[in-house]
Amino acid sequence: MTKSMADERRSQLEQYLQNVTLDSNITNSDVFIGFFRKLQQDTFKIETQRASLDVYFADGSNIRLDIQTSDTAERILEVTSYKMGLSRELIGYFSLFFIQDHSDGALSVVKKVAEFELPYVSLQSMKELHCKLGIRKWYMDPSLDTLLMDCRASINLLYIQAIQEIERNWVKPTEREMQELEFLQKTADKVKFLELVRELQFYGYIRLDPCICDYPEAGCSADIYVGNNEINCCIKLPTNQTKEVSFKINRLRCWQVTFLGAEKDGEEETLELRFEYRDSDKWQWIIFYTKQAFLLSSCLKKIISEQMMKASKESQEMEVKMPESTKNNKKPSSQQKQVVHSSFISGRRFLFQPNEEDYVFEKIREEDL
Incomplete structure (x- = not known):
């Protein structure tokens, strides 16, 4: 191959790997998961063994899990949800993300963790970025909030994430809306707080x-x-x-x-x-x-x-x-x-x-x- 041919082939393989992971029939298969588990562990030379892993919430608190280094994100999300008391049928509305804390106090959501990804291994490869594993809601339509209002754990997750996004100016309430939100926060009325925040610019x-x-x-x-x-x-x-x-x-x-x-x-x-x-x-x-x-x-x-x-x-x-x-x-x-x-x-x-x-x-x- 010439250099241009090799570059083109590399690009096509890159597109193929991106495309193939979008078919849930493939990503849920044991063959696919086993292949990527081995690939991740071999790349970073991490053997399967017991370890601890912290999963963070939007308010900075966290849950510490006892895991295997070869556990997938799907497995870790299930364990986290169980520990929180999150209803099993609501797990699909949340996902794990890699969160980066910056020295100036800023925060970035780096990427959504793929279900077949090994979070423990990925975090080891991202040490220089000072990343942590966080759980956040995973849907883009704010109206879906209403489907989560019968579960205390899901309400709490939505509530602390909404507060975080307001504090960081990701959501932009008017002065009057901010006063109403502060009142609802003081009275700990999380459901009404979420009803109001859904009307704000950039919520969701x-x-x-x-x-x-x-x-x-x-x-x-x-x-x-x-x-x-x-x-x-x-x-x-x-x-x-x-x-x-x-x-x-x-x-x-x-x-x-x-x-x-x-x-x-x-x-x-x-x-x-x-x-x-x-x-x-x-x-x-x-x-x-x-x-x-x-x-x-x-x-x-x-x-x-x-x-x-x-x-x-x-x-x-x-x-x-x-x-x-x-x-x-x-x-x-x-x-x-x-x-x-x-x-x-x-x-x-x-x-x-x-x-x-x-x-x-x-x-x-x-x-x-």
């Missing part, structure tokens, strides 16, 4: 660290919030002017994460996420240079997944309401159901469509390999 969004983007021109810095079916960016132009831009998810055709493999301008910007976006009937690629590229990618997939599940549920409800004779005559085929989501899925490399369980995954074709 995930905030990324400031990063560099090439929109509307190269070299712009951006504060990114992703949620509510959009990527909201406060962009600082080279002229020091600021511009707020909302990239709507239903105008986004495809995206990809790339490992750059080299520092950018002396900084550790080694990842980029680029997406193809329709702006004024014209398609263009927009690039973010951010260490949280995988987190942003996970958020986009989660938003689309929730949209598809919501559309599927509404379709089923409409079908139930239809007269029996009409249902028999007009029952949609699986192909017709997929067309509903075609606004998301017309990319070449990354083709998103729901499977039977309404999960989102990327379709891999032979020529892409």
Whole structure:
């Protein structure tokens, strides 16, 4: 191989590994989990043995678990939920994340931990970043909060995370709203507190660290919030002017994460996420240079997944309401159901469509390999 051929092949393998992990049938298989468990342990030379692992909450408290170094994130999340008293059917609304504490007191959500990942091993490889393992809610639609209001443990998790995000100015209440929230916090009325906070700007969004983007021109810095079916960016132009831009998810055709493999301008910007976006009937690629590229990618997939599940549920409800004779005559085929989501899925490399369980995954074709 020439160098260019090797680079191209490396890029294609990288895309393949990213794509294959999106199919839950694969990631839940014993073969896949066993392969990645061995890969992670061999890479960092960590044998299977007993160890302690701390899982942190948004208020800084933590639970210490006795684990095996080979335990997956899925297993550790189950144990954490059991220790907290979180109802088993609500586990899927939460996930483990790697959280980074900065010397200036700032905090970053680095990435969502994949279910097949070994958190103990990953933390050993991230020591220089001063990361810790945290549990946070994992859905992008704030209205789903209402499904968690019958469990004390889930209410407490949502409540302390909401307080953290307000304190760090990730959620932006008005002065009047802040006074109401402070009163509800003093009276420890967590349910009403969460009802009010759901109305605030950027609640339910995930905030990324400031990063560099090439929109509307190269070299712009951006504060990114992703949620509510959009990527909201406060962009600082080279002229020091600021511009707020909302990239709507239903105008986004495809995206990809790339490992750059080299520092950018002396900084550790080694990842980029680029997406193809329709702006004024014209398609263009927009690039973010951010260490949280995988987190942003996970958020986009989660938003689309929730949209598809919501559309599927509404379709089923409409079908139930239809007269029996009409249902028999007009029952949609699986192909017709997929067309509903075609606004998301017309990319070449990354083709998103729901499977039977309404999960989102990327379709891999032979020529892409």
